[in-house]
Structures are given as C-alpha cells and as structure tokens.
Ligand SMILES: Nc1ncnc2c1ncn2[C@@H]1O[C@H](COP(=O)(O)OP(=O)(O)O)[C@@H](O)[C@H]1O
C-alpha cells in the first residue's frame with residue numbers, strides 16, 4: 001500500500017532506525033497494518049462470497065473493485081454527495097455482478113473450471129479496458145468526505161483514514177455477521193454454502209442464488225474499492241493490485257473460509273507493515289506473493305481452510 | 313390401475329457426450345409405489361434426476377399431474393410436489409437435524425410447526441436427535457433426516473434413491489419400516505433399491521432398467537415375483 005503523504009510529521013528528533021525507537025514503533029506499525037488489513041479483509045471476503053456460492057474464483061474481481069471506485073468518482077463528479085454516491089455505486093456493481101453471472105457465467109457453468117476462470121478474467125479485462133479508454137492517462141483521486149487529520153493516542157498515530165476505513169469495514173463485517181447468523185436469509189445462504197445439491201433438493205433456486213452472490217461479492221468489492229480510493233490514486237489497473245492482495249489473504253485464511261478471509265486480510269496487512277519496516281520496504285509489495293507461495297507449499301488449506309486445494 | 317400421476321414417455325437423457333437413457337417409459341399412479349431396479353450404472357439415478365430436473369432430458373415427455381415438467385429447473389419441479397431423497401442424501405452437514413428439517417419446508421411453507429410435530433411423532437429418533445449436528449450422525453440416522461427433510465416439503469410423490477444403500481442391517485430394517493408406513497399414508501413413491509427384498513416388500517410394481525432401457529415390468533399384485541428370477545434378469 002502506498003498511502004498519500006500523511007500530513008502528520010514524526011515527532012522531532014524521531015529516528016525510526018535508531019535502536020530504541022525501532023521497538024517503540026511496533027504498536028504504530030500494527031495499528032497501520034490493521035487499517036490496511038481491514039481493507040484486504042473486505043476484499044478477500046468479497047471474493048470468498050462469490051467463490052463459496054459458485055466454486056468459481058472470479059479472476060475479474062479486482063476490476064469490480066476498481067469499477068466501484070470509478071463509479072463513485074463519476075457520481076461525485078455529477079454533483080452527488082458522497083454517501084448516496086457510494087450507495088448507488090454499490091447497487092450498480094451489485095446489478096453488474098448479477099448480470100455477469102447470469103449472462104456470461106451461468107451458460108457455461110457445467111463446463112470446465114478453466115473456461116469459467118478465463119471468462120471471469122476476460123470480463124475483468126473488458127471492464128479495465130473501458131476504464132483505460134476513459135481515464136487511462138489521468139491520475140485522479142477521490143475527495144475525502146471527511147477532514148484528513150491525525151491524532152496521537154499514547155505514542156501511536158491514528159489517521160482519520162485509518163479510522164474511517166476500519167470503522168466502515170467493521171460495520172460491514174458486523175452487518176454481514178448478523179445477516180449470516182441471525183436471519184432466515186442467512187440460514188438459507190449457509191445451507192447453500194454447505195450443500196448446493198441439498199439446497200436444490202429443498203426447492204431453492206440455486207442458479208438465481210449464484211447470481212445474487214456474485215452481485216453481493218461485486219458490491220462488497222466495490223465498497224473496498226471506494227475505501228481504497230480514499231488513500232491511493234485511482235487507476236484503471238488498481239484491480240490487479242487488489243486481486244493479488246485478496247488472493248493472498250484468502251489463501252492465508254483458508255480458501256473459501258469467510259472468517260479465514262477476514263483474519264487472513266488482517267494478518268497480511270500487519271505483516272506487510274512489519275516486514276516493510278523491519279526488513280526492507282521491498283516487502284510492502286512482495287509480502288502478498290510470499291505469503292501465497294509459502295502457504296500453498298507448507299499448509300495449502302491455510303489457517304481455517306475447508307479444502308486442501310484450490311480448484312480453478 | 314390407479315389414476316396416473318407421473319407419466320414418462322420416451323425419455324432420453326444423459327451427460328455431455330454420454331447418453332444414458334434411451335427411451336424410458338413408465339408411469340406412477342396416485343398412491344402407487346413403483347420400484348426401479350437395475351445393476352449399478354444402468355441409469356436409475358439418472359432417471360430419477362431427470363424427473364427432478366437435475367438432468368435435462370434430450371427427448372421425450374414427463375408429465376406430472378397433467379402438466380409437462382420435462383426440462384423444468386429442479387426448484388420448479390419441487391414446487392409441484394415432486395421431491396427427491398438423493399442417493400448421497402445431500403444434507404446440510406453443519407446444521408442440526410431440526411435446521412435441516414425446517415429447510416425442507418422453507419419453500420413450500422405452510423404449517424411448519426404442525427408438520428414438524430407430526431414428523432417427530434412418526435420419527436421419534438429424529439425428535440431425540442433434533443439438536444444434533446448432522447455430520448456427526450450415522451448413515452442410517454442421516455438417511456432418516458433426508459427422508460424427514462423431504463417429507464417437510466409435503467411431497468405429492470417421493471423419489472427415493474437407494475434409501476437403504478450402505479446402511480447397517482438394523483437400519484435397513486428401520487428404513488424399510490418407515491417406507492412401509494409412508495406407503496400406508498397413501499403417498500406415491502418411486503424407489504430405487506439394490507435391496508430387492510426391501511423393494512418388493514413395498515412396491516406395487518417394479519421395472520428393471522438395463523443400459524438405459526426398461527427391459528422388464530412386473531405388476532406385483534398380479535402375482536408374487538420370484539426374487540431369484542429378478543436378480544438374474546438384473547445382473548445376467
Ligand atoms: N454427472 C455425471 N456425469 C457423467 N456421467 C455420469 C454422471 N452421473 C452418472 N454418470 C454415468 O451415467 C451412468 C449411469 O449412472 P447412474 O444413473 O448413476 O446409474 P445407477 O443409479 O443405476 O447406478 C454411469 O455410467 C455413470 O458413470
């Protein structure tokens with residue numbers, strides 16, 4: 001993650017590589033890692049929702065994340081306030097997700113998994129291509145709907161970005177938890193996740209459900225995209241970046257596990273910050289790859305995995 | 313011959329590049345129990361799945377209560393009261409018995425509480441285990457949950473795919489007793505069984521499927537069937 005320059009300056013005389021402060025910085029790194037990790041958690045969770053429903057990894061998911069950010073960008077440009085713009089963007093991405101699943105994925109669902117993966121990838125590329133045509137050469141940013149600020153609690157700096165991102169993600173996670181565990185719809189979703197065939201045997205329209213879950217995944221991913229766009233510039237290629245982080249978080253947590261995705265995302269965020277600071281800044285960019293490779297080699301089922309392998 | 317409820321005519325079905333059924337005809341009357349016998353791989357499950365909508369027929373007609381259901385998706389066929397208990401049972405493993413049963417009634421709705429009470433009365437074993445996680449139960453108990461879940465959908469016709477398959481002998485007897493009780497309630501059934509004794513004890517008629525074709529039909533009320541003879545025509 002490359003946050004825009006923070007307005008917060010380090011305390012005077014602060015040498016991050018001095019012997020004492022190195023350890024003193026640990027809580028700070030964990031706190032910023034959690035904020036980033038929350039974002040990864042949301043994106044990994046949004047990927048897991050679609051994967052659990054259809055057992056197909058949406059390789060175009062990163063581009064849904066990107067599309068969500070641009071949708072808000074466009075709506076803000078038309079003069080809409082931030083919150084309605086975000087809600088409308090999520091609704092649009094939900095509809096787009098449902099449509100993609102029903103029009104492009106469902107007709108080939110019985111075919112080889114590879115065809116499905118390539119289809120999803122191609123849809124993502126098409127969306128990305130569209131974004132490149134429109135915004136390929138400009139660097140754009142989303143204007144924060146809140147003042148950019150920071151304050152200290154003890155020796156740890158909290159930015160409003162950290163708080164907004166963590167707060168929104170926590171709110172979404174809580175809402176999802178309640179829906180999933182405490183409502184009849186949640187019970188239905190659990191049933192379908194546990195046995196698609198069983199769900200069809202009790203008369204549930206599983207195909208329609210697949211579409212809804214792809215929609216829900218796209219909308220959640222779009223929420224992640226909007227939050228991400230608060231701290232990094234918008235770019236048509238931001239999906240690649242997100243997809244890889246999402247994958248790493250899912251793999252770490254255990255592919256297909258909902259809480260695994262969340263915990264994997266948080267751990268990845270923290271690891272990036274710690275390795276990036278204590279080892280080398282290179283790690284900020286490669287931790288996701290390293291985590292994916294190591295987990296697949298050492299413990300393919302991840303922390304909470306249900307399956308030992310990923311079928312593409 | 314009772315009034316016909318389910319009528320399949322010239323049904324051809326299969327999987328991509330692999331046709332399994334080659335013109336299957338049969339019918340089930342109201343309150344009638346028809347056994348579908350045949351060797352492994354003869355296409356029995358495929359036939360049942362074609363009725364339920366899980367396998368799309370390539371040709372032929374399947375009428376239920378006068379309406380054509382061939383090619384409809386499974387959830388629409390379910391709504392008409394055609395409910396399958398599949399060979400793999402396909403329960404919700406990480407849910408309790410009661411949660412599984414309630415999901416069986418989800419779509420059709422109605423007097424769920426009364427239905428559940430009635431079910432517990434006729435399956436006391438399910439009542440005892442209602443808070444137990446399904447994945448922790450024995451195969452026989454799971455089979456009971458599967459049958460119970462199907463009954464919660466208030467089927468007009470129940471399609472049972474090898475209900476005694478892979479069960480310990482005590483459970484086979486228990487399942488046989490359950491099916492016999494169901495028959496007394498007057499529900500129509502199609503039952504696939506490897507256990508020919510069980511099948512013959514409840515069926516009014518049976519057919520033998522071989523390589524996707526019906527090779528024999530027998531009306532049991534017209535005369536007792538010879539079990540050895542049946543086994544011979546299935547496997548030889
Ligand atoms: N999903 C499937 N895809 C491809 N072939 C299948 C599938 N299910 C069953 N078959 C094949 O269809 C044939 C009939 O299977 P099935 O109807 O299950 O037979 P039975 O229930 O009589 O044992 C078998 O050769 C089996 O391998």
Ligand SMILES: [Mg+2]
Nearest residue numbers: 356357358399
């Ligand atoms: Mg079978």
